[in-house]
Amino acid sequence: MSRTYEVMFIVRPDVADEDVDKLIAGFSTTVTSGGGAVKSVEKMGRRKLAYLVRKFSDGNYILLVLEADGAVVLELERRLRVTEQVIKFITVRMDEEEKRLAKVKALRNARRKTSEAPAARAEAPASAEAAAAAHTSA
Numbered sequence: 001m002s003r004t005y006e007v008m009f010i011v012r013p014d015v016a017d018e019d020v021d022k023l024i025a026g027f028s029t030t031v032t033s034g035g036g037a038v039k040s041v042e043k044m045g046r047r048k049l050a051y052l053v054r055k056f057s058d059g060n061y062i063l064l065v066l067e068a069d070g071a072v073v074l075e076l077e078r079r080l081r082v083t084e085q086v087i088k089f090i091t092v093r094m095d096e097e098e099k100r101l102a103k104v105k106a107l108r109n110a111r112r113k114t115s116e117a118p119a120a121r122a123e124a125p126a127s128a129e130a131a132a133a134a135h136t137s138a
Helices: 017-033 070-082 094-137
Strands: 003-011 037-053 056-068 086-093
Touching: 003 017, 003 037, 003 070, 003 094, 017 037, 017 056, 017 070, 037 086, 056 070, 056 086, 070 086, 086 094
Parallel strands: none
Antiparallel strands: 003 056, 003 086, 037 056
16 A cells, blocks of 8 residues: 655765765665655755764755655665665655644634634624614614
8 A cells, every 4th residue: 555655864964965866866766666656855955963963963854755655665764774874864654644634624624614604693783783773873
């Protein structure tokens, strides 16, 4: 069953851009050869880390959004773990998150509709009273 995942990994800051591109291409090949698809690749650039990781205080962040099954993601994580240039990574399953966000959005819309309906009813009599008062004073 194919699911959507976000894989964020941090590459050592001393790795050249060409080597980072080769790493990304290798990881993308791992996903596609396993039957998955890479939706997008975003190089977020060099950023400071919150704490020292393997004696590095900054690193190059890369975000992969992919659609694959669990076995492909496990293989990708294994390769990330053994690749020396990658100092940290995290994988997040996004389809559950998207479902949760859609549910919250639907709940907010339902609340908004119910709160707007009484307000509309309250405004209608007030405007009718104002019209009647204007008619009697004329």
